Amino acid sequence: MMLHVIDRDGKEHDLEAIEGWRVMEIIRDYAMTDASLAIKAECGGSLSCGTCHVYVDPAWLPKLAPPTDEETDRLAESAFELEDNSRLSCQILMSDKLDGLKVTIAPGTEP
Amino acid sequence: MTTAHKTDVIIIGAGPVGLFAVFELGLLDMKAHLIDILDRPGGQCAELYPEKPIYDIPALPVVSGHELTERLMEQIKPFNPVFHFSQMAEQVEKTEHGLRVTTDAGTVIEAKALVIAAGGGSFMPKKPPIKGIEVYEGKSVFYAVRKRDAFKGRHLVIAGGGDSALDWTLNLQPVAKSITLLHRRDDFRAAPHSVQQMRDLVSAGKLKLVISNLTGVAGNDNGQLSHVTVTNADKTTSDIPCDMLLAFYGLTMKLGPLGAICEKLGVEMKDGLIPVDTEKFETMVPGIFAIGDINWYPGKLKLILSGFHEAALMAQRTFRYVYPERKWRFEYTTSSSNLQEKLGVK
Ligand SMILES: Cc1cc2nc3c(=O)[nH]c(=O)nc-3n(C[C@H](O)[C@H](O)[C@H](O)COP(=O)(O)OP(=O)(O)OC[C@H]3O[C@@H](n4cnc5c(N)ncnc54)[C@H](O)[C@@H]3O)c2cc1C
Ligand code: FES
Numbered sequence: 397m398m399l400h401v402i403d404r405d406g407k408e409h410d411l412e413a414i415e416g417w418r419v420m421e422i423i424r425d426y427a428m429t430d431a432s433l434a435i436k437a438e439c440g441g442s443l444s445c446g447t448c449h450v451y452v453d454p455a456w457l458p459k460l461a462p463p464t465d466e467e468t469d470r471l472a473e474s475a476f477e478l479e480d481n482s483r484l485s486c487q488i489l490m491s492d493k494l495d496g497l498k499v500t501i502a503p504g505t506e507p
Numbered sequence: 508m509t510t511a512h513k514t515d516v517i518i519i520g521a522g523p524v525g526l527f528a529v530f531e532l533g534l535l536d537m538k539a540h541l542i543d544i545l546d547r548p549g550g551q552c553a554e555l556y557p558e559k560p561i562y563d564i565p566a567l568p569v570v571s572g573h574e575l576t577e578r579l580m581e582q583i584k585p586f587n588p589v590f591h592f593s594q595m596a597e598q599v600e601k602t603e604h605g606l607r608v609t610t611d612a613g614t615v616i617e618a619k620a621l622v623i624a625a626g627g628g629s630f631m632p633k634k635p636p637i638k639g640i641e642v643y644e645g646k647s648v649f650y651a652v653r654k655r656d657a658f659k660g661r662h663l664v665i666a667g668g669g670d671s672a673l674d675w676t677l678n679l680q681p682v683a684k685s686i687t688l689l690h691r692r693d694d695f696r697a698a699p700h701s702v703q704q705m706r707d708l709v710s711a712g713k714l715k716l717v718i719s720n721l722t723g724v725a726g727n728d729n730g731q732l733s734h735v736t737v738t739n740a741d742k743t744t745s746d747i748p749c750d751m752l753l754a755f756y757g758l759t760m761k762l763g764p765l766g767a768i769c770e771k772l773g774v775e776m777k778d779g780l781i782p783v784d785t786e787k788f789e790t791m792v793p794g795i796f797a798i799g800d801i802n803w804y805p806g807k808l809k810l811i812l813s814g815f816h817e818a819a820l821m822a823q824r825t826f827r828y829v830y831p832e833r834k835w836r837f838e839y840t841t842s843s844s845n846l847q848e849k850l851g852v853k
Binding site: 436438439442446447469472474476477478503504 | 633635668692722
């Protein structure tokens with residue numbers, strides 16, 4: 397199962413994703429060996445920081461479960477440079493349906 | 508020079524691990540002063556997840572971040588720790604008999620040992636990723652209010668939608684020449700009565716409310732702002748003239764002055780963490796300890812549980828610095844009337 401992540405310099409990385417893991421966790425796992433993927437994700441997925449912000453490739457947006465109110469609030473309060481395809485990567489769970497998902501790491505998530 | 512506080516041990520960081528360290532030190536008759544840049548105890552538990560449940564604190568099947576902090580405060584009460592909140596530990600020097608810590612507020616504390624329980628670093632204001640904003644920071648762009656007077660008679664833009672943004676809008680409104688409150692959406696997470704007060708001021712024409720995104724700043728080379736630029740939902744932009752910008756986008760953890768402190772003391776850091784031994788949790792420099800999320804050793808887990816254990820072992824060694832003449836004795840709180848007296852239960 398693949399996850400494609402575009403880093404802050406515009407370079408695309410192909411990550412092997414694991415079913416049931418959050419996109420944030422997969423990025424963080426790879427960041428341990430590749431600093432260009434470093435993402436702060438300060439609150440570890442508890443929706444209290446907004447530092448796991450990504451832009452989802454528009455083609456993939458309809459396949460994602462829509463954001464909860466809590467996620468929408470957190471994005472509005474804490475993330476920077478919001479776009480219509482902004483999501484918090486700690487709220488996206490990898491599954492078969494998302495094999496090939498493509499996201500771009502947003503500004504304001506630097507560790 | 509201000510007179511220095513004197514104590515046995517200084518703890519940098521009042522997160523759960525710094526708090527429990529007070530207990531372990533107290534059982535061995537050592538008094539502590541704690542410094543934290545936050546305005547309250549609890550560290551990450553207080554700032555990042557006060558309402559969220561924690562399930563892996565031994566013997567507490569479930570406890571929220573807030574409740575854990577409250578309980579720790581209750582547990583350490585018999586030892587009367589002294590807290591220096593809203594202050595950054597900025598400098599540490601060795602002295603003849605121990606160490607001296609100075610905060611950014613000018614507080615000076617002297618002690619025989621230092622415990623660094625700085626967790627993931629200091630909680631500091633989040634800065635918006637706006638190009639060139641650094642030029643204005645500290646001159647006309649601020650992320651906190653130090654002196655209310657600095658904003659007197661100024662045209663202010665306040666950005667943010669939480670309690671800090673609303674509280675300072677209400678607080679500065681009487682002294683500022685004008686205030687524009689800027690928030691991304693017309694929905695405020697602050698205390699309802701502050702939101703109501705803010706809306707009343709807007710209706711009375713005493714406050715301008717703009718719903719848009721802060722995307723640019725402009726001014727002269729000396730750091731004086733002339734206006735900020737906002738981008739609306741439909742991608743159109745507009746400028747808001749102002750002398751000063753106050754941006755409140757929440758807090759984030761940054762290593763802060765700790766890097767420089769460690770370097771000066773000769774405490775080696777590794778990827779922003781402080782290596783310690785697992786016998787005493789002491790750094791390479793005698794008398795300086797590191798416990799909780801800030802330390803590193805083989806097998807380290809960033810768990811509250813591990814930090815508590817580290818605090819207990821740290822205290823045994825600290826005792827030798829504080830009371831070199833006294834004999835160390837191992838006792839249980841269950842059976843020692845000596846310990847029970849200290850805890851005020853005897
Ligand atoms: C969302 C989330 C959920 C978690 N869930 C769990 C869980 O279920 N179980 C578990 O065991 N752990 C959990 N953790 C981890 C746990 O919160 C940390 O391990 C714990 O907070 C570490 O405590 P600490 O006292 O070492 O540091 P912190 O809690 O980080 O506190 C350090 C304090 O030091 C202050 N500080 C640092 N430098 C300075 C300075 N120079 N001057 C002044 N102040 C300074 C900081 O402002 C901060 O308040 C979770 C963490 C998060 C973010
Ligand atoms: S990691 Fe904090 S909101 Fe996602």
